[in-house]
Amino acid sequence: MAQVIVVTSGKGGVGKTTTSAAIATGLAQRGKKTVVIDFDVGLRNLDLIMGVERRVVFDIVNVIQGEARLNQALIRDKRVDTLSILPASQTRDKDALTREGVATIIDQLKEDHDFILCDSPAGIEKGALLALYFADQAIVVTNPEVSSVRDSDRILGVLQSKSKRAEEKRDKVKEHLLVTRYDPNRVERGEMLKLEDIREILAIPLLGVIPENESVLRASNTGTPVIMDQESAAGQAYKDAVSRFLGEDVPHRFLEPDKKPGLFKRLFGGRAA
Amino acid sequence: MSWLDYFRANRKPEPPATASAAKERLQIVLAHERIGRTREDFLPKLQMELVAVVARYVAIDPGKVNINLDRGGDMSTLAIEIELPGPPSVRGPRAATG
Ligand SMILES: Nc1ncnc2c1ncn2[C@@H]1O[C@H](COP(=O)(O)OP(=O)(O)OP(=O)(O)O)[C@@H](O)[C@H]1O
Numbered sequence: 409m410a411q412v413i414v415v416t417s418g419k420g421g422v423g424k425t426t427t428s429a430a431i432a433t434g435l436a437q438r439g440k441k442t443v444v445i446d447f448d449v450g451l452r453n454l455d456l457i458m459g460v461e462r463r464v465v466f467d468i469v470n471v472i473q474g475e476a477r478l479n480q481a482l483i484r485d486k487r488v489d490t491l492s493i494l495p496a497s498q499t500r501d502k503d504a505l506t507r508e509g510v511a512t513i514i515d516q517l518k519e520d521h522d523f524i525l526c527d528s529p530a531g532i533e534k535g536a537l538l539a540l541y542f543a544d545q546a547i548v549v550t551n552p553e554v555s556s557v558r559d560s561d562r563i564l565g566v567l568q569s570k571s572k573r574a575e576e577k578r579d580k581v582k583e584h585l586l587v588t589r590y591d592p593n594r595v596e597r598g599e600m601l602k603l604e605d606i607r608e609i610l611a612i613p614l615l616g617v618i619p620e621n622e623s624v625l626r627a628s629n630t631g632t633p634v635i636m637d638q639e640s641a642a643g644q645a646y647k648d649a650v651s652r653f654l655g656e657d658v659p660h661r662f663l664e665p666d667k668k669p670g671l672f673k674r675l676f677g678g679r680a681a
Numbered sequence: 682m683s684w685l686d687y688f689r690a691n692r693k694p695e696p697p698a699t700a701s702a703a704k705e706r707l708q709i710v711l712a713h714e715r716i717g718r719t720r721e722d723f724l725p726k727l728q729m730e731l732v733a734v735v736a737r738y739v740a741i742d743p744g745k746v747n748i749n750l751d752r753g754g755d756m757s758t759l760a761i762e763i764e765l766p767g768p769p770s771v772r773g774p775r776a777a778t779g
């Protein structure tokens with residue numbers, strides 16, 4: 409049975425689109441039939457991050473309004489053949505997305521996909537509510553920073569009250585915490601919230617920690633999801649997160665500062681990175 | 682300026698460890714916000730009802746009611762300050778507050 413996964417955060421600019429592109433690509437690389445939908449109507453960006461911006465003809469609004477068939481709007485990824493992208497509209501406004509329209513699209517996609525990822529817009533307004541409404545699972549993207557943690561808590565409340573699963577009183581949406589832009593050096597200096605603190609406050613299972621990493625900007629420059637850069641720390645961290653998502657037990661990495669271990673650590677041993 | 686001074690002047694002072702303040706503030710604000718999600722916010726109503734009670738006894742200017750809330754970890758305080766009109770002879774700038 410196909411799973412609908414929303415990538416959400418409340419707060420803007422925390423890494424939802426970066427994460428949607430990376431996780432969707434990672435799942436597809438593992439042989440899962442995956443489609444990633446951009447719900448950010450008016451501010452389409454997933455196409456750029458996925459590197460398919462020049463191939464967009466139709467978008468989700470065209471499909472909802474009957475101007476194109478779903479198959480015409482889906483863009484097949486050229487690197488991973490089990491992956492496709494459904495772009496958002498750049499010109500219409502958010503009201504062009506209707507719950508019934510999205511329901512029809514998701515039902516259709518469920519027939520021949522394993523995973524349907526929904527890249528949510530920021531906020532807790534209509535677009536974000538629609539992106540999470542059909543979710544079976546949620547990846548809550550959080551930066552180690554007060555406003556992001558607070559907004560994540562808020563969106564968790566929304567998932568528990570406004571999703572279809574909540575409305576129908578079915579099993580609740582399965583929640584995953586993904587901490588991104590984590591900087592172990594700043595954490596060590598006491599300038600940035602520690603992973604343990606974020607986990608304690610939000611109290612949902614941890615899917616992964618993506619370090620703050622230059623490779624993300626490089627990846628977006630070229631339109632290559634960062635998970636395809638397996639030289640990079642962020643790429644490796646996303647790959648680990650995909651493995652965990654598929655139920656594998658993979659240790660967390662990139663949690664410690666990348667400097668040479670000090671005398672104390674060498675003598676007494678640090679935590680494995 | 683000696684060599685040593687040069688290095689000293691360039692060394693940044695240790696920044697204060699602010700992450701623990703972030704954690705503490707988050708824990709308090711979220712504890713309150715999570716309650717608010719299941720119960721509606723009663724403060725606007727409480728304020729209206731309190732002011733209505735006071736207005737039964739004295740004529741008050743609704744614009745001169747100040748409400749302050751401080752949400753704490755163990756305890757929160759709600760301070761309501763209503764400015765009462767002074768005796769007729771000294772009405773005006775010297776009106777008593779309380
Ligand atoms: N791990 C990371 N390291 C460094 N930069 C990152 C990382 N993750 C995301 N970024 C950068 O943060 C910015 C925002 O990322 P992204 O667009 O994925 O966020 P978003 O949550 O989708 O934003 P919006 O709310 O506007 O949709 C981008 O410039 C991206 O390159």
Ligand SMILES: [Mg+2]
Pocket residue numbers: 424425426448453528529
């Ligand atoms: Mg985005």
